[in-house]
Amino acid sequence: xxxxxFDVMGNDNGVRPAIEATIEFLHNNLNYYFILVxxxxxxxxxxxxxxxxxxxxxxxxxxxxxKSLSSRHVETSMTTAIKLVRDNEADAVLSAGSSAVYxxxxxxxxxxxxxxxxxxxxxxxxxxxxxxxxxxLDVGANIITTYEMLVQWALxxxxxxxxxxxxxxxxxxxxxxxxxxxxxxxxxxxxxEQLKVDQKIxxxxxxxSRDLLKGNFDVVVSDGYGGNLVLKTMEGTVLSILTLIRDNxxxxxxxxxxxxLARGAFSNVKRQFDYRNxxxxxxxxxxxxxxxxxxxxxxxxxxGAFSQLSNALDxxxxxxxxxxxx
Amino acid sequence: xxxxxFDVMGNDNGVRPAIEATIEFLHNNLNYYFILVxxxxxxxxxxxxxxxxxxxxxxxxxxxxxKSLSSRHVETSMTTAIKLVRDNEADAVLSAGSSAVYxxxxxxxxxxxxxxxxxxxxxxxxxxxxxxxxxxLDVGANIITTYEMLVQWALxxxxxxxxxxxxxxxxxxxxxxxxxxxxxxxxxxxxxEQLKVDQKIxxxxxxxSRDLLKGNFDVVVSDGYGGNLVLKTMEGTVLSILTLIRDNxxxxxxxxxxxxLARGAFSNVKRQFDYRNxxxxxxxxxxxxxxxxxxxxxxxxxxGAFSQLSNALDxxxxxxxxxxxx
Numbered sequence: 001x002x003x004x005x006f007d008v009m010g011n012d013n014g015v016r017p018a019i020e021a022t023i024e025f026l027h028n029n030l031n032y033y034f035i036l037v038x039x040x041x042x043x044x045x046x047x048x049x050x051x052x053x054x055x056x057x058x059x060x061x062x063x064x065x066x067k068s069l070s071s072r073h074v075e076t077s078m079t080t081a082i083k084l085v086r087d088n089e090a091d092a093v094l095s096a097g098s099s100a101v102y103x104x105x106x107x108x109x110x111x112x113x114x115x116x117x118x119x120x121x122x123x124x125x126x127x128x129x130x131x132x133x134x135x136x137l138d139v140g141a142n143i144i145t146t147y148e149m150l151v152q153w154a155l156x157x158x159x160x161x162x163x164x165x166x167x168x169x170x171x172x173x174x175x176x177x178x179x180x181x182x183x184x185x186x187x188x189x190x191x192x193e194q195l196k197v198d199q200k201i202x203x204x205x206x207x208x209s210r211d212l213l214k215g216n217f218d219v220v221v222s223d224g225y226g227g228n229l230v231l232k233t234m235e236g237t238v239l240s241i242l243t244l245i246r247d248n249x250x251x252x253x254x255x256x257x258x259x260x261l262a263r264g265a266f267s268n269v270k271r272q273f274d275y276r277n278x279x280x281x282x283x284x285x286x287x288x289x290x291x292x293x294x295x296x297x298x299x300x301x302x303x304g305a306f307s308q309l310s311n312a313l314d315x316x317x318x319x320x321x322x323x324x325x326x
Numbered sequence: 327x328x329x330x331x332f333d334v335m336g337n338d339n340g341v342r343p344a345i346e347a348t349i350e351f352l353h354n355n356l357n358y359y360f361i362l363v364x365x366x367x368x369x370x371x372x373x374x375x376x377x378x379x380x381x382x383x384x385x386x387x388x389x390x391x392x393k394s395l396s397s398r399h400v401e402t403s404m405t406t407a408i409k410l411v412r413d414n415e416a417d418a419v420l421s422a423g424s425s426a427v428y429x430x431x432x433x434x435x436x437x438x439x440x441x442x443x444x445x446x447x448x449x450x451x452x453x454x455x456x457x458x459x460x461x462x463l464d465v466g467a468n469i470i471t472t473y474e475m476l477v478q479w480a481l482x483x484x485x486x487x488x489x490x491x492x493x494x495x496x497x498x499x500x501x502x503x504x505x506x507x508x509x510x511x512x513x514x515x516x517x518x519e520q521l522k523v524d525q526k527i528x529x530x531x532x533x534x535s536r537d538l539l540k541g542n543f544d545v546v547v548s549d550g551y552g553g554n555l556v557l558k559t560m561e562g563t564v565l566s567i568l569t570l571i572r573d574n575x576x577x578x579x580x581x582x583x584x585x586x587l588a589r590g591a592f593s594n595v596k597r598q599f600d601y602r603n604x605x606x607x608x609x610x611x612x613x614x615x616x617x618x619x620x621x622x623x624x625x626x627x628x629x630g631a632f633s634q635l636s637n638a639l640d641x642x643x644x645x646x647x648x649x650x651x652x
Contacts, residue, residue, distance in 0.1 A: 128566045128573075140503060143511055177466060177554040185469060185551065209555045210562030225511065228503040229535045229552050233559040236536030240454045241567055241599060248591035258587025265574035265581040273567060 001033045001052075002313045004306075005090035007081040008038040009061040010097030012296040015039070018096075019046035021302035026052050029310060035090055037081040056080060062101050078102060082109045085288040091318075092289040092309055096297050102290075103141050103283065110287040115325050118142050119285030120153050120224070121292060122160070123231065124308060126273050127215030134217050135160060136175070137284060138224040139231045145223035147190035150174060151198070154191075156284045157219035158201050159324055163317050170218035173207035175226055180206075187223070209233075238273050280305035282312065289318045327359045327378075328639045330632075331416035333407040334364040335387040336423025338622040341365065344422075345372035347628035352378050355636060361416055363407040382406060387423070404428060408435045411614040417644075418615040418635055422623050428616075429467050429609065436613040441651050444468050445611030446479050446550070447618060448486070449557065450634060452599050453541030460543050461486060462501070463610060464550040465557045471549035473516035476500060477524070480517075482610045483545035484527050485650055489643050496544035499533035501552055506532075513549070535559075564599050606631035608638065615644045 008018035015038055022034050023046075033052045036043055040057035047053060058077040078097050084090035086109050095102050103119065112119065120138035127134060137153045138145070154172050161170035174191055176184040181192065183206060195203035207217055209230050222230070249259040259266070280301065283290040289312060293305045312318065334344035341364055348360050349372075359378045362369055366383035373379060384403040404423050410416035412435050421428050429445065438445065446464035453460060463479045464471070480498050487496035500517055502510040507518065509532060521529035533543055535556050548556070575585040585592070606627065609616040615638060619631045638644065 128570050175555070177551060177558070208558055208562075210558035210565075212559070213562055213566040225503060226552060226555050229501070229555050230559045232503070232534055232536035233538070233556045234563050236534075236539055237560050237563040238567060239536075240539040241564060241595070244454050244595050244598065245571075245591070248594045249588055251591065255588045255591040258584040258589075258591075261584030262575055262581045262588065263584075265571070265577065265584075268574045269567070269570050272570065 001031055002092075002310070003033045003035065003084075003090045004309065005035045005037060005081040005084035005093040007078045007093070007095035007097060008036050008043060009058075009077040010095060010295070011293075013298060015042045016046055017297060017299040017302055019043060021299045021306065022053065023047065023050070024299070025303060025306045025310075026050065029306075032310065035081070035084055037077045037084075039077075062097060079105050079109065082106060082288075082290070085290070086110055091313055092291065094291045094293060094305060094309060096293040096295055098295070099140060099292060102292055106283055106286045106288075106290050110290070113285050113287050113322065113325050116152055116156075116285040117146070117149050119283050120149070120156070121227075121281040122153075122157060122284050123281040125212070125234070127213050129215035130272065132215040133165065134212070134215065134220060135165075136212075136220040136222060136227055136231070138222060138227050139281065140224045140228035141283070142224035145187055145225075147187040147194065150187060150191035150221045150223075151194050153221045153284070154195055154198075154201050154203070154219065155324065156321060157221060159321050160282070160284070160312075160317060161218040163315050163320050164311050165218065167218050169202040171204045171216065172201050172219045172221070173204050173217040175209065175212075175220050175222035175230065176206040177208065178206065179208060185223075191221070242270070280308055282308070284321070289313065327357055328418075328636070329359045329361065329410075329416045330635065330639075331361045331363060331407040331410035331419045333404045333419070333421035333423060334362050334369060335403040336421060336621070337619075339624060341368045342372055343623060343625040343628055345369060347625045347632065348379065349373065349376070350625070351629060351632045351636075352376065355632075358636065361407070361410055363410075364403045405431050405435065408432060408614075408616070411616070412436055417639055418617065420617045420619060420631060420635060422619040422621055424621070425466060425618060428618055432609055432612045432614075432616050436616070439611050439613050439648065439651050442478055442482075442611040443472070443475050445609055446475070446482070447553075447607040448479075448483060448610050449607040451538070451560075453539050454598075455541035456598065458541040459491065460538070460541065460546060461491075462538075462546040462548060462553055462557070464548060464553050465607065466550045466554035467609070468550035471513055471551075473513040473520065476513060476517035476547045476549075477520050479547045479610070480521055480524075480527050480529070480545065481650065482647060483547060485647050486608070486610070486638075486643060487544040489646050490637050490641050491544065493544050495528040497530045497542065498527050498545045498547070499530050499543040501535065501538075501546050501548035501556065502532040503534065504532065505534060511549075517547070568596070606634055608634070610647070615639065 008015045035054045037056045039059045058080045060076045062076045085093045121141045122137035161167045249255045280293050334341045361380045363382045365385045384406045386402045407419050411419045447467045448463035484496050487493045575581045606619050617635050
């Protein structure tokens with residue numbers, strides 16, 4: 001039985017999507033067990049007796065706007081959930097709470113993985129090639145990035161792509177503003193030179209943000225600032241263009257009929273490029289398996305997060321990443 | 327008569343699109359005069375006698391892969407075109423050659439505008455609001471950025487939005503990975519505090535990349551690294567999603583018929599979000615009006631660049647920006 005500690009608080013939409021997603025996931029995944037941490041009065045509104053759900057009542061939540069460190073001494077639904085992994089009462093932890101606070105608490109409670117300088121957020125991205133995905137890390141855990149971090153993240157991402165995405169010799173790239181050797185910051189160039197000679201990594205080179213969605217890379221490493229800008233630009237651009245198309249299709253009856261006929265094609269595109277799923281990111285580099293869900297996750301987004309997390313658990317990703325850094 | 331010095335070399339597609347665009351533009355804009363600089367044998371293949379076109383024969387071009395500074399002493403089509411502005415023989419210069427080389431040569435030949443620390447590339451972006459555009463600077467001229475640069479660029483962009491885009495009290499934002507005061511690098515926070523109290527600028531605050539296309543800002547300032555990532559992410563995402571939609575629409579006859587009926591709607595979207603036009607960027611902060619066109623500009627892209635450049639010239643933007651910094 002795999003056990004997931006789930007901080008159900010800290011979501012803009014309340015606890016309901018978390019509980020509904022949990023019940024649906026457990027229905028389809030008989031070897032999973034959830035420990036829901038949060039306000040039990042709220043949780044019990046949506047959950048019936050379920051032998052694979054345990055509820056831990058913690059009403060205290062972290063102020064989303066608090067500085068990450070000031071909340072160090074307060075016991076919250078988030079810290080309680082993380083401690084379940086530390087104490088080996090859960091195999092993974094999931095939260096939709098504030099990224100900065102979550103990251104700080106993960107580092108404080110679980111500690112960093114051996115040798116790892118800084119953890120990174122790693123979401124999975126769709127591409128225009130059907131079924132083809134890639135991971136990018138970091139997308140916002142770190143503002144200041146060094147080349148050593150990029151090299152470590154390249155290895156963690158590469159192991160994930162191999163073990164979980166089942167890609168043989170995953171193609172690794174460094175996000176940059178050009179593909180020539182002399183482009184970008186000094187840390188880009190230093191990591192570039194080091195990865196070129198790294199035997200454990202199938203390093204291809206720099207990749208520009210305009211080429212990310214073509215699906216030619218399996219793992220892309222980036223400073224957290226640049227990765228975050230790119231992630232949110234994609235999200236905003238996909239939403240903007242789909243909205244613009246919908247508005248234009250509504251302008252004439254002829255267009256509306258056309259849209260009705262072509263509806264299936266649009267559904268395919270929306271399914272393939274659903275950026276709600278990209279909101280969920282593994283937090284790699286702490287001493288335990290941890291995932292961050294989008295702060296306004298709906299049921300579908302949580303199901304996406306569970307699916308990613310269970311892929312990692314079912315493939316024993318955690319053991320492999322731990323072994324690689326010891 | 328407004329005079330544009332046009333380096334027609336350094337385009338991946340040869341000189342033909344440059345000449346064809348020039349002839350079409352001159353036909354519709356009787357108060358313009360072009361000085362085409364480049365290989366006269368090539369240019370003369372496409373141009374007939376035109377009293378508003380002068381040709382300067384310079385066959386030497388800059389090696390696109392050369393380090394920017396090593397080409398300092400070679401006379402090329404690019405340097406010749408820039409010198410026409412310096413010597414007051416042209417009112418503006420346009421080139422599609424290498425960004426890094428162009429920037430270096432502009433600074434060497436024209437010098438920086440009084441007080442300006444570093445020039446910036448400033449393209450105009452479309453938004454989902456019909457007819458609404460915004461400018462972002464810098465998008466790649468500078469890797470290392472300080473808060474003083476962001477503040478200067480905010481003023482230059484604001485003047486452009488007011489004078490050329492005719493926006494009263496343009497809304498200015500700083501691109502960042504969150505909207506809270508403590509987000510981003512130190513230079514984000516310092517520029518944020520300074521712009522808050524700047525009387526000359528209508529500063530709104532930080533803006534996240536996912537919100538750029540909503541059209542709530544007129545001017546967005548960014549470090550060149552982040553701006554370049556965002557620009558190219560938008561370009562790649564728009565292209566990817568339109569390609570994906572087209573591929574899906576081709577999969578079934580029913581979809582094809584639907585697409586045919588809805589064709590007008592798609593044309594509107596493509597027109598509104600044509601990222602070929604975004605390739606053209608003003609180079610603000612040097613002592614003269616300069617524009618960089620996309621390295622693989624076609625005729626349409628050049629016409630877009632001419633249109634932007636003539637908007638600036640017709641509104642006497644250059645005088646106003648010069649006055650603001652003296």
